[in-house]
Amino acid sequence: MSATGAGLLIIALLFVLLATGMPIAFALGLAAFVALFLQDGFDIFYILGDTMFSGIANLAYVSIPMFVLMGAAVASSPAGSDLYTSLDRWLNRVPGGLVLSNIGSCAIFSGMTGSSPATCAAIGKMGIPEMLRRGYPNSVATGSIAAGGTLGILIPPSVTLIVYGIATETSIGRLFMAGVIPGIMLTAMFMVWAIIDCKRKGYEFAARSVRYTLKERLSAMPRILPFLLIIAGTLYVLYGGIATPSEAAGAGALLTLLAVIIAYRLFRFRAVSGIFASAMRESVMIMMIMAAAELFAFALSSLFITQTIATVIADMEVNRWVLMAIINVFLLVCGMFLPPVAVIVMTAPMLFPIVTQAGFDPYWFAIVLTINMEVGLITPPIGLNLFVINAIAPTVPTRDILWGSLPYVLVMFLAILILCLFPDIATWLPNQMLGVVE
Amino acid sequence: MSKRRRALARRPSPLEILAMLNPYILWVGRVSRLFAVIATALIVIAMLVVCQMILMRYVFRLPTIWQTDFVVFSATAAIFLGAPYVLLKGGHVGVDVVELLLGQQNRKRLRILGAMLGLVFCIVMLAATWVQFEEAWTGNWKHSSVWAPPLWIPLSALPIGFFLLCLQYTANIFVLLGLAEPPVDSSSIPGPELPLPATSAGANEKGHLP
Amino acid sequence: QTVLKASHQFPGGKGDIRDEMVQIIAREVAAANVGLEIQVYPGSSLYKPNDQWNAVTRGILDMTSFPLDYASGRHPEFSATLMPGLVGNFDRAKRLNDSEFMADIKKVIEDAGAMVIADAWLSGAFASKKNCITSPETVKGQVIRAAGPAFEEMLVAAGASISSMPSSEIYSGMQTGVLDAANTSSASFVSYRLFEHAKCLTAPGENALWFMYEPVLMSKKVFEGLNEEQQKAILAAGEKSEAFFDAEVRKGDQLMIDTYKKAGVEVVEMSKEDYDAWLALAKESSYKNFAEKVSGGDKLIEKALAVE
Numbered sequence: 001m002s003a004t005g006a007g008l009l010i011i012a013l014l015f016v017l018l019a020t021g022m023p024i025a026f027a028l029g030l031a032a033f034v035a036l037f038l039q040d041g042f043d044i045f046y047i048l049g050d051t052m053f054s055g056i057a058n059l060a061y062v063s064i065p066m067f068v069l070m071g072a073a074v075a076s077s078p079a080g081s082d083l084y085t086s087l088d089r090w091l092n093r094v095p096g097g098l099v100l101s102n103i104g105s106c107a108i109f110s111g112m113t114g115s116s117p118a119t120c121a122a123i124g125k126m127g128i129p130e131m132l133r134r135g136y137p138n139s140v141a142t143g144s145i146a147a148g149g150t151l152g153i154l155i156p157p158s159v160t161l162i163v164y165g166i167a168t169e170t171s172i173g174r175l176f177m178a179g180v181i182p183g184i185m186l187t188a189m190f191m192v193w194a195i196i197d198c199k200r201k202g203y204e205f206a207a208r209s210v211r212y213t214l215k216e217r218l219s220a221m222p223r224i225l226p227f228l229l230i231i232a233g234t235l236y237v238l239y240g241g242i243a244t245p246s247e248a249a250g251a252g253a254l255l256t257l258l259a260v261i262i263a264y265r266l267f268r269f270r271a272v273s274g275i276f277a278s279a280m281r282e283s284v285m286i287m288m289i290m291a292a293a294e295l296f297a298f299a300l301s302s303l304f305i306t307q308t309i310a311t312v313i314a315d316m317e318v319n320r321w322v323l324m325a326i327i328n329v330f331l332l333v334c335g336m337f338l339p340p341v342a343v344i345v346m347t348a349p350m351l352f353p354i355v356t357q358a359g360f361d362p363y364w365f366a367i368v369l370t371i372n373m374e375v376g377l378i379t380p381p382i383g384l385n386l387f388v389i390n391a392i393a394p395t396v397p398t399r400d401i402l403w404g405s406l407p408y409v410l411v412m413f414l415a416i417l418i419l420c421l422f423p424d425i426a427t428w429l430p431n432q433m434l435g436v437v438e
Numbered sequence: 439m440s441k442r443r444r445a446l447a448r449r450p451s452p453l454e455i456l457a458m459l460n461p462y463i464l465w466v467g468r469v470s471r472l473f474a475v476i477a478t479a480l481i482v483i484a485m486l487v488v489c490q491m492i493l494m495r496y497v498f499r500l501p502t503i504w505q506t507d508f509v510v511f512s513a514t515a516a517i518f519l520g521a522p523y524v525l526l527k528g529g530h531v532g533v534d535v536v537e538l539l540l541g542q543q544n545r546k547r548l549r550i551l552g553a554m555l556g557l558v559f560c561i562v563m564l565a566a567t568w569v570q571f572e573e574a575w576t577g578n579w580k581h582s583s584v585w586a587p588p589l590w591i592p593l594s595a596l597p598i599g600f601f602l603l604c605l606q607y608t609a610n611i612f613v614l615l616g617l618a619e620p621p622v623d624s625s626s627i628p629g630p631e632l633p634l635p636a637t638s639a640g641a642n643e644k645g646h647l648p
Numbered sequence: 649q650t651v652l653k654a655s656h657q658f659p660g661g662k663g664d665i666r667d668e669m670v671q672i673i674a675r676e677v678a679a680a681n682v683g684l685e686i687q688v689y690p691g692s693s694l695y696k697p698n699d700q701w702n703a704v705t706r707g708i709l710d711m712t713s714f715p716l717d718y719a720s721g722r723h724p725e726f727s728a729t730l731m732p733g734l735v736g737n738f739d740r741a742k743r744l745n746d747s748e749f750m751a752d753i754k755k756v757i758e759d760a761g762a763m764v765i766a767d768a769w770l771s772g773a774f775a776s777k778k779n780c781i782t783s784p785e786t787v788k789g790q791v792i793r794a795a796g797p798a799f800e801e802m803l804v805a806a807g808a809s810i811s812s813m814p815s816s817e818i819y820s821g822m823q824t825g826v827l828d829a830a831n832t833s834s835a836s837f838v839s840y841r842l843f844e845h846a847k848c849l850t851a852p853g854e855n856a857l858w859f860m861y862e863p864v865l866m867s868k869k870v871f872e873g874l875n876e877e878q879q880k881a882i883l884a885a886g887e888k889s890e891a892f893f894d895a896e897v898r899k900g901d902q903l904m905i906d907t908y909k910k911a912g913v914e915v916v917e918m919s920k921e922d923y924d925a926w927l928a929l930a931k932e933s934s935y936k937n938f939a940e941k942v943s944g945g946d947k948l949i950e951k952a953l954a955v956e
């Protein structure tokens with residue numbers, strides 16, 4: 001069978017399996033197994049275990065549960081709502097102030113976790129009910145959280161950037177740094193859109209008439225301070241010559257846990273074990289998908305499908321920006337159907353040589369790819385953030401969530417466009433801080 | 439509930455089956471939980487060891503020989519050991535779009551099909567990871583590093599994890615077929631419930647020993 | 649037309665000497681017109697580096713350019729192919745290939761189900777942002793990322809701290825100060841641009857400590873399944889690729905030295921005394937551990953050291 005035929009077959013099989021609603025991880029694994037079995041027969045039983053195990057047995061990947069743990073510590077404590085209410089004191093007079101508090105909280109929280117669903121859940125469980133209570137429509141309340149949550153993988157730390165770093169042998173510390181300014185930019189763009197939208201539709205709610213004095217505003221600050229300190233502390237461990245990115249994750253997780261336990265007096269075993277248990281659950285979910293994606297990527301490569309696609313893309317004699325546009329569309333389509341880590345495991349090794357060959361900066365590309373993955377998080381059929389919102393706000397119809405997040409998807413496209421026009425937004429900070437690397 | 443009753447009515451002696459299967463489901467759930475506790479502990483220990491490693495090297499300038507291997511292997515083993523519990527909790531995400539388009543009867547059929555396919559994968563992986571473990575054990579394979587821990591120790595997490603996944607899947611299938619009661623302490627069996635880091639601490643987590 | 653798969657972990661199409669070795673074999677075999685085609689999967693695009701051994705010995709993977717020490721967890725004898733000070737320089741490496749020592753190693757390879765198509769010994773260097781690493785005393789107190797367990801053992805014995813990390817993190821490790829020094833292959837020293845942070849490079853010269861055996865391996869099962877013509881074509885291609893390697897590998901070292909000098913990095917070599925001091929230290933640490941771990945390990949080391 002030709003690579004093209006085999007490729008279509010394995011992807012069709014994956015879709016059929018996914019349609020049954022079975023776990024994505026097992027669908028990826030089963031599709032890969034069937035393809036490999038047809039090719040190599042029983043011999044492949046000798047390498048399935050190796051592929052899954054060494055796919056995730058990597059020091060850098062240990063940081064994923066660590067960064068998830070960091071997020072779980074904040075999310076499972078009153079810290080998330082504190083963060084949120086303190087921001088609200090500053091922003092409540094602005095049109096759509098509550099939406100801005102949400103997006104801002106998501107951005108700050110993103111600095112403490114590598115995961116988007118975690119961000120979405122941490123801020124959303126407080127933010128969505130509050131917005132609905134104050135009269136914001138369903139779509140505005142859920143859309144802003146769904147989109148704000150996606151910042152989790154753009155603003156460092158980031159699970160997807162870690163996976164990209166491993167897959168492409170690029171420096172994770174540098175990737176994190178490349179995400180900072182685009183992350184701030186995207187946050188600002190989300191906020192600008194929220195202001196425009198709320199002003200246009202005239203969302204004037206009682207909340208706006210409340211005036212907080214400067215004293216009240218300042219008195220809320222100490223609540224945010226520990227988070228900013230944690231973020232600063234982790235960054236110091238990361239870039240201050242103390243530990244590698246993977247190690248910094250462990251230190252960050254411990255710092256956050258201690259801060260949360262002490263600040264909120266979570267001295268009961270039950271409360272702390274709850275944090276650990278939810279971190280374990282999310283880590284297992286992410287890492288199983290990654291391990292299975294390794295298997296799937298192995299099958300694609302073994303059938304020479306990856307190489308065929310790569311050659312087709314590379315041989316297209318097009319302008320490099322047309323090439324980048326094609327790659328973006330390709331990533332968007334992949335992102336619609338699969339979670340970010342799976343997409344990166346499967347496509348990064350294939351696209352990386354093409355992209356660098358065409359003269360694009362690998363760190364810049366990582367950021368573009370990440371924003372593409374962010375779009376995937378809030379588009380059906382598989383959007384992890386959508387699932388989270390569904391669980392937090394079961395009364396809001398999925399249609400409203402989708403309508404609410406659609407404008408933010410367009411904002412993300414705009415961000416990709418801006419990044420293409422001004423690549424320095426991603427590359428300036430790492431070049432400035434870490435020196436230029438070819 | 440009427441559907442379960444109908445399903446049960448077709449069986450020759452539903453009560454007998456129930457009597458046999460309910461304890462199975464209960465015990466599989468308990469074992470999954472036990473391993474979830476182990477998995478969680480492994481992640482926490484990995485975190486502590488990472489911090490110890492930073493201290494040793496950065497503060498005391500001492501060599502760190504075993505820490506890297508230990509951290510990598512315990513975190514990786516945790517993933518496979520925790521997987522059955524996450525399945526029990528419906529925490530492995532899937533696509534529910536098709537499901538939403540179907541009527542109740544077909545939705546259930548689809549879920550059973552999905553669970554069976556998942557079971558097939560877990561059986562395949564159980565066989566493959568058993569082969570891998572068995573070879574590491576008999577060949578006395580070591581990790582190639584200074585510490586050189588025997589590989590069978592971390593590799594044992596894979597067959598254990600997949601074996602428990604098989605058990606957990608069969609339990610889920612029994613429940614879906616209406617052959618047994620859903621376990622009392624896990625509200626939704628394979629529904630696409632999301633891992634919610636936001637669930638209030640300790641409130642509905644059962645990550646401790648039964 | 650039989651299609652064979654060749655896998656390795658090195659960057660493809662960028663002039664990496666190990667990639668070139670495999671590409672040459674693929675080209676030569678295709679040119680021989682014996683109904684054989686080799687698909688090359690570079691850059692770990694098929695197998696993870698460590699997984700290649702299992703796959704090639706089972707005949708699932710047909711060919712690989714493989715750092716043999718990666719399989720030392722399964723065949724502890726292979727540690728001898730990444731043992732400090734055992735090789736010394738390229739001329740000696742060539743003599744080593746036909747020695748009794750390598751015959752023993754190749755026997756282990758064959759018994760496991762693989763065979764050597766082309767020999768290759770890669771050289772490596774040390775670099776530090778503190779002081780030049782020459783004698784064992786110079787490494788004391790430095791945090792170093794070393795390539796290979798045997799080296800780590802020796803460096804620990806010399807009083808260094810070991811930090812393990814993927815080679816892609818060495819750059820930022822040295823930059824942020826997590827690392828003081830690194831030891832890796834000459835090719836990596838250039839491609840990871842460590843000259844931007846290093847103060848001093850210890851180049852492999854006449855007395856090089858770090859050598860790693862990275863042969864092109866083929867699955868025995870697959871090889872025996874080919875017809876005689878095809879087997880001949882593969883062996884002939886292997887010889888060509890070995891000859892190519894031999895001619896090119898020294899250029900790689902020179903390129904590294906030139907690059908570092910141009911970047912203003914001090915470049916030194918180890919003296920015979922330094923080398924001997926390291927060797928004495930290695931005998932106390934890595935060699936000793938090896939002899940304890942591997943039955944007949946002491947004999948194997950003796951055989952290697954006996955080569956002129």
Ligand code: NA
Nearest residue numbers: 110113152157
């Ligand atoms: Na983040």
Ligand code: NA
Nearest residue numbers: 336376379382
């Ligand atoms: Na999606």
